[in-house]
Amino acid sequence: MSYSAEIFDAADKELENRRMRSETELEKRRKILFARSPRAEEIERIIARTSVAAARAIFGGEDRRERLEALKRQNLALQDELKRIIKGYGFPENYLDLWHKCEKCRDYGYVNGKMCICMKRLLRQISYDRLNSISPLSLSSFDNFSLDYYDTKPLEDSRNSPYKQMSRVLSFCVKYARGFSTSSESLLFQGAPGLGKTHLSLAIARDVIESGFGVIYVSAPSIMNKLNKEAFEYDRRSNDSPTEQLLTECDLLIIDDLGTEFSSRFNVAAIYNIINTRMIVSKPTIISTNLTITELQENYNMRIISRIIGNLRRLEFIGTDIRQQKHTLKKNKPEEASSAQS
Numbered sequence: 286m287s288y289s290a291e292i293f294d295a296a297d298k299e300l301e302n303r304r305m306r307s308e309t310e311l312e313k314r315r316k317i318l319f320a321r322s323p324r325a326e327e328i329e330r331i332i333a334r335t336s337v338a339a340a341r342a343i344f345g346g347e348d349r350r351e352r353l354e355a356l357k358r359q360n361l362a363l364q365d366e367l368k369r370i371i372k373g374y375g376f377p378e379n380y381l382d383l384w385h386k387c388e389k390c391r392d393y394g395y396v397n398g399k400m401c402i403c404m405k406r407l408l409r410q411i412s413y414d415r416l417n418s419i420s421p422l423s424l425s426s427f428d429n430f431s432l433d434y435y436d437t438k439p440l441e442d443s444r445n446s447p448y449k450q451m452s453r454v455l456s457f458c459v460k461y462a463r464g465f466s467t468s469s470e471s472l473l474f475q476g477a478p479g480l481g482k483t484h485l486s487l488a489i490a491r492d493v494i495e496s497g498f499g500v501i502y503v504s505a506p507s508i509m510n511k512l513n514k515e516a517f518e519y520d521r522r523s524n525d526s527p528t529e530q531l532l533t534e535c536d537l538l539i540i541d542d543l544g545t546e547f548s549s550r551f552n553v554a555a556i557y558n559i560i561n562t563r564m565i566v567s568k569p570t571i572i573s574t575n576l577t578i579t580e581l582q583e584n585y586n587m588r589i590i591s592r593i594i595g596n597l598r599r600l601e602f603i604g605t606d607i608r609q610q611k612h613t614l615k616k617n618k619p620e621e622a623s624s625a626q627s
């Protein structure tokens with residue numbers, strides 16, 4: 286994967302921030318320790334002085350070896366004393382060292398001229414973030430997904446009640462997110478608007494990101510716009526566009542609202558291409574749609590639909606639009622509505 290200069294600049298900036306943060310944190314720790322132990326501060330000062338004295342002794346006269354030995358012994362004794370003080374307060378041994386996020390490259394991004402793994406991860410993450418239509422703050426969680434909005438009475442045409450069905454869907458999603466691996470199965474969330482599809486896919490994204498995987502979450506219309514814009518430029522070079530590469534190589538791709546984008550020949554081919562490429566290399570994709578299978582078939586073609594249906598586990602979302610229920614709740618009991626899920 287090749288990254289633009291802009292992505293590299295952003296990564297450098299982030300590494301610089303990390304280094305500055307560890308300096309600031311060390312400064313805070315020193316203040317805490319010195320407030321409790323003035324002796325520790327004194328030792329640090331003496332150690333600094335002895336290294337100056339040692340430097341001078343190197344250029345000194347005949348007795349320089351003995352002087353250096355004496356300084357070394359003094360220095361070791363002071364360091365031992367400082368260690369005992371740190372331990373005495375229950376602080377870790379490396380309390381007065383810089384704590385880097387990556388100890389391998391000390392947050393410089395390179396080790397012996399080679400790019401560190403942390404830099405590779407960072408470049409990847411920044412590219413995903415640029416593409417993601419979600420910010421980390423907008424992620425939902427499983428904890429605030431409430432089953433109270435789903436009716437316990439079975440629907441007319443089914444033996445299932447929305448409550449029962451959605452409890453199943455919820456526990457499946459929790460299990461899926463917690464046990465996620467790059468060989469997890471692909472999912473299709475299907476159901477009318479306002480039944481929690483977005484909430485649950487965002488909750489999965491959150492858990493999977495927390496486990497360290499690269500996740501891209503896009504809405505079908507916005508990603509199609511982007512691909513359309515890039516298509517002309519990259520077609521001439523007969524290359525996949527960078528966006529297309531990111532969409533096919535990430536660990537988990539979530540496409541929200543499939544079917545709401547403008548259905549053109551280009552869009553259908555692009556969606557098919559991405560989903561198909563990911564399926565060939567067995568990478569999981571989660572697609573959510575408000576459309577029924579028949580409507581999907583009308584919007585796309587049989588080939589893409591049978592490919593999707595045949596390879597994705599379908600989870601059906603049923604019930605009454607939560608947004609509407611909240612709207613009614615707001616009118617009657619505003620205080621309860623404010624804590625309800627979206």
Ligand SMILES: [Zn+2]
Nearest residue numbers: 387390401403
């Ligand atoms: Zn590193």
